[in-house]
Amino acid sequence: MTGMGAVTPLGIGVTALWDGLLAGASxxxxxxxxxEDWANLPVPVASVAPELGPDVIDPIRARRLDRSQALAVVAAAEAWAHAGAPEVERDRLAVVIxxxxxxxxxxxxxxxxxxxxxxxxxxxxxVPMLMANAAAAQISIEYGAGAGVFTPVSACAAGAEAVAMGMRLIDGDEADxxxxxxxxxxxMPLTLAAFARAQTLAKPSRALDQLSxxxxLHRSGFVLGEGAxxxxxxxxxxxxxxxxPTIARIAGFGISSDAHHxxxxxxTGTGQVRAMTTAVRRAGLKAGDVDHINCHATGTAVGDRSEALAIRTxxxxxxxxxxxxxxxGHLVGGAGAVEAIITALTIDTGIIPPTKNLDDADPELMLDVVTTEKPGPVSAALTNSFGFGGHNAALLLSAP
Structure with a gap:
């Protein structure tokens, strides 16, 4: 991994993301x-990314992009510049978003x-603004990627699956x-209403920055977010x-499916266990070699419980x-990629960022959750992403 870019509710850029995490911001x-449509929602709150002003993206171009595509384009520009704008043959450059x-x-x-x-x-x-593959296509056009353009559409595991697919393309010698x-x-009101009806959103019963x-022990769901x-x-x-310069190495990945609900x-966490053990095995490591885990951890009662069981297993x-x-917040399709960046920064800096709002740890979960900034070193770290439909993706990152 040689470049990273991000737009999240903590700000525009990877530095804003990392500094905000360490500061416990939201x-x-x-x-x-x-x-009226917003005011009548049962949970009218969300974790919102900054507006993309003319200093960030050309306004004419922005009007031709859905916001999800604009977020991706801005994040890609930062990542490409961070990597030093690598010179690569057209047919050896691919995109997976x-x-x-x-x-x-x-x-x-x-x-x-x-x-x-x-x-x-x-x-x-x-149509070109609503297509799920449009962000990937926009980026492929901008950078002249001729080795293929792909879009995993796998709910909250999509970003992590994209990283795994990128690793497959390189390992298979299909791209450099x-x-x-x-x-x-x-x-949007529809999405917030639907998630609220599904009982997955955190109930607005306390200060906004304390909801997620x-x-x-008193978790009640996630806060919907946006980002790339x-x-x-x-x-x-x-x-x-x-x-x-290499920031971190994608050493292994594991993908599985629950086929459950x-x-x-x-x-039982069986599918999650399979994804994590596969990632560790592909990396040529043992479970004891992993220094840290960046959890999917949305804050739902059943989700945190199954992940904790799988991690302990x-x-x-x-x-x-x-x-x-x-x-x-929960960035849905953007979550896995943003959290891969967080995991890479954890390895690069040797600092495990704190978990915000853990005032009364659920004793049933039996995990060592970091609540204050913890120094490393961190040589190998795992990041989990799980999605509706039973998608499980685990990425194992290591020091270069």
């Missing part, structure tokens, strides 16, 4: 003032236009450089040839874990 916003939903804001906005103003007022750009990541902009409480994370993966040969994880109770969704 940006959970009450959306009631946006209008995951999405849970895609251009939801465009779809719903243009449906309103259709209903209120008629078919002739619908934007001719609607792969732009990977995930992006999502799902904050992974692993806490993009990483530049290179083969060791290609990075060495141009003497590019459309929204609930398998309570593979690694025991002593490995330090953290849960960044307490700070950034």
């Amino acid at each position: 940006n959970v916003v009450d959306l009631s003032a946006r209008g 995951g999405a849970g939903i895609g251009g939801l804001q465009t779809l719903l906005d243009q449906d309103d236009v259709l209903e209120n103003s008629g078919a002739r007022r619908v934007s001719p750009r609607t 450089v792969v732009i990977v990541g995930g992006a999502e902009a799902p904050i 409480r992974p692993f806490d 994370g993009v990483l530049i993966l290179e083969s060791e040969r290609h990075a060495a040839a141009r003497r590019a 459309m929204t609930a994880p398998d309570p 593979v690694f025991g109770e002593q490995v330090p874990v953290t849960a960044p969704k307490a700070s950034i």
Whole structure:
């Protein structure tokens, strides 16, 4: 991994993400003032990323992109620059950007236009703005990627699956450089209403920045968020040839499926165990070699419980874990990529970031959750991403 870029509720850029995590920051916003549709929601709050001003993206271009695509394009630009804008043959550059939903804001906005103003007022750009693969396609066009453009659409595991697919492309000698990541902009009244009806959103019963409480005894769900994370993966040969500094190494990955339920994880954690053990095995390591785990940890009662059981099964109770969704919210298709960046920074800096809002740890979970900034070193770390439909993805990162 030679480059990283991010747009999250903690700000624009990887530095804002990391500094915000270490400071215990968040940006959970009450959306009631946006209008009647928002005010009438049972949970009118979300973790909102900054607006992308003209200093960040050209306004004309931004109008031609769904917000999810704009977030991805901005994150990709930072990652590409961070990697030193690598020179690579067109047919050796690929793009994999995951999405849970895609251009939801465009779809719903243009449906309103259709209903209120008629078919002739619908934007001719609607289809390329709502396609789930559009963020990946936009990035492939911008950087001239001819080795393939791919979009895993696997709910909250999509960003992590994109990283895994990038590793597969490099290992299979199909590409030398792969732009990977995930992006999502799902904050709309329909989405918030649907998640609230599914009883997955944190109940607005306390201060906004305290709502997301992974692993806490009083957790009640997640705070929906938006954002994008993009990483530049290179083969060791290609990075060495141009003497590019390496941030961390994607040493292994594991992907499995629960085949259990459309929204609930398998309570036995069997599929999650399989994903984690596969990632460790592919990396040529043993469970005891893993210094840290970045957890999926959305803050739902059943989700945190199954993940804790799976972690204890593979690694025991002593490995330090953290849960960044307490700070950034749940970024859906962007979550796995952003949290891969967090895990890479944990290795690069040797600092495990704290988990916010863990005031009363659930004793049933029996995990060593880091609540204050913890120094390393961290030589190998695992990051988990699990999605509706039973998707399980684990990435094993190691020091270069």
